Amino acid sequence: MSMGEDPAEEWRDVSGWAGTCHARCKVIRCQGVEESRILLREDGPWLPRGGGCSYGDAAILDQGRLLQLKPPSGDPILSAAATPTDLQSPSVSVSAAVTLRQLLPLLARQGLTLPVVPGVLDATVGGMLAADVHGKNHLSRGSIRDVTVALQLLLPSGEVIDCDRDREPEIFRGTIGGMGLTGVILEARLAVIPLLADRVEVQVLATKNLQESLAQLDRLAASEEHVAAWIDPTARGSEFGRGIVVGGTVVATDRVVRSNRSSWDLPRGHRFPAGFSWALSPIGIRCHNAVRHALARIGRRQRSWELERLLFPLERWRDWKKIYQPDGFHQHQSLIPEDRCSGTIRELLELSNRARCPSTLVVIKKMRKGAGGLSFGAEGMTLSMDFKATAGVKEILHHCDSRVADVGGRVYLAKDSTLTPELLRRMYPQVDQFLSLRNRIDPDRKLNSDLSRRLEI
Ligand SMILES: Cc1cc2nc3c(=O)[nH]c(=O)nc-3n(C[C@H](O)[C@H](O)[C@H](O)COP(=O)(O)OP(=O)(O)OC[C@H]3O[C@@H](n4cnc5c(N)ncnc54)[C@H](O)[C@@H]3O)c2cc1C
Structure with a gap:
């Protein structure tokens, strides 16, 4: 033992x-x-x-x-050294084991928050860095790489190093987005920003078709910080690609300023009602989407939401993925380059409609230029499609993978389970640089994952 x-x-x-x-x-x-x-x-x-x-x-x-x-024992998770020191550009040092669910309330006590968060609260700092995660504000803030000041890394050799953009820059670059294959991230210093409010004014726009969905996404992204479009994957004919585009920017209001509160009470989510698996039948998916779209159409455009509803919409339901039991589900998240967005998104949605059970959830966000390497972010739009794991779904995912590679796009490794080594190389041309880094710091391949074995990285 x-x-x-x-x-x-x-x-x-x-x-x-x-x-x-x-x-x-x-x-x-x-x-x-x-x-x-x-x-x-x-x-x-x-x-x-x-x-x-x-x-x-x-x-x-x-x-x-x-x-x-394990997170450091005792409370608070942020040690004294983690208190922001440089007021020009404050940052905090945190254990890589800390989850967002633990970290955000602690930062909120100091009136601070992270500029970039993914849509899941159980992600740890280490996992977020290894996947170089993004939020709904990639266009304005970039990915977590852009807010990472420094890392402490345990190399496969057993050596512990501190790295940043000047010290061991190649290791720093490769570790963020490196999917855990360069070492164990022990700590990170992350930039923080003031947490201005706990509510946010959002615009909720119901759209009639794909063209309007993408146009409204562009329009809202030009004025709001956090923006995403939900697409109804079951709409057909002239309504194909209709959806709901949501955008909001957190601004200080004199009503409630979070820093005056002792903490940020993050949702634990409602329990998902039992016996709802019928909702995943094609007819169930169609009904759910139709009702959701109709409610957005008749509802107010301008709404006031709790911030967490905008940033972590899926956390409203604690155990929603149970609906996919016993076989689980897949998410295909791809990045489509700016000049190919409209046609390719249409094509991928049409491909997904060929699944025996249609996509259950489709989300589109905008992204800006990224850092390369194995990082996902690049200029264009990211399309996420969820599918219940049924016979034939993998074939559709493979088709989607190939089409994404054909148009110069890429698939997000944190969501992937179907990519091949050949397609990975077309999508991530800098994979050879990553492999030379791996050869240098882990020649015996002490670190591996099923993903690294499958993709030969
Ligand atoms: C509901 C939901 C919504 C999501 N929304 C988004 C989103 O909006 N944007 C986005 O970018 N992602 C999103 N994700 C994906 C998620 O953010 C990433 O998969 C992230 O990596 C999860 O962090 P984790 O701690 O769970 O990592 P894990 O899933 O445990 O691991 C992910 C990778 O990180 C590596 N890793 C973990 N810890 C360390 C460490 N200490 N040192 C080195 N490597 C490490 C692992 O080896 C693995 O390769 C979402 C996921 C879910 C479930």
Whole structure:
């Protein structure tokens, strides 16, 4: 038995968040630099794992050990050293094990927040950095890379290094978006911004077809910070691609300023009603989408929402993914370059309609130029489509993967489970640079994941 190993912890089935990728792994929880370093000296293969919110096989490793950091013991999670020091550009140092659900309320107590957050609260700082996550404000703020000042990293060799844009810049660059394959991120220094309000004025625009959805997305993105379009995947004919575009910007109001509150009460979400799996039948999906669109059409355009409703809409339901049990689901999230958006998004939506069970959720967001490497962000629009895992869905996902590669786009690795090594190389031309970094710092491939094995990275 190795250090940090819970005797009760046996090899067990661990799955990706969407429940479609499974592996036999041993999860080993450990605390602090020393414990992690000693562990990593032992036989691998190893993979760092955070909150396990990546959909596919990025955070699992068959016949391998998953190293899961425990947050520092005791409260507060932010140590004294984490208090913002430089008032010009404040930043905080946080353990990579901390989840957004833990971190955001602590920052809120100081009147602060993170400029970039993904739509899930159980993601850890380590996992967010490894996937170089984005929010609904990529256009204005970029990805988490853009707000990361420095990292402390445990290399596969057991050495602990501090890296940033000047110190070990290649490792810093490759680790953000490096899907856990360059080492274990132990700590990160992240830029923070003032948390201005706990409510936000949002615009909710019901659109008639795809052309109008994309046009309104463009229009709102020019004036609001957090913007996303939900598309009704079941609408046909002249209403194909209709949806609801939502955008809002957090501005200080004199009504409630969050910094005056003791914390940010993040939602635990309502329990999803049992027996709702009928809602995933083609007719159920059609009804749900029709009602949702109709409500947006007749509702007010200008609304006041709690900030969390805009940033984390899926957190309103605690266990919504249970609806996909027992086989789970897939999400295909792709980035389509700016000049190919309209035609390709139409084509991918049409492809998805060929699934025996149509896509259950479709979301489009805008992105700006990204950093390259294995990072997902690039100029264009990102299209996410959820599918219940049914016979034939993988074939459709493969078609989508190829079409995305053909137009010069890419698939998000944190959601992927179907890409091939050949397509990865077309989508991420800088993969060879990443491999040379891996060869330099992990020649024996102590770190691996099912994703890295599948994609040969
Ligand atoms: C409902 C939902 C909504 C989401 N919305 C968004 C979104 O809006 N934008 C977006 O970008 N993503 C989104 N995601 C994806 C999610 O943000 C990423 O998968 C993120 O990586 C999850 O973090 P985690 O801690 O759960 O990491 P895990 O899933 O556990 O791991 C992800 C990767 O990070 C690596 N890793 C984890 N911890 C460390 C560490 N300490 N050091 C080094 N590597 C590490 C793992 O090896 C793995 O490769 C969403 C996911 C869900 C479930």
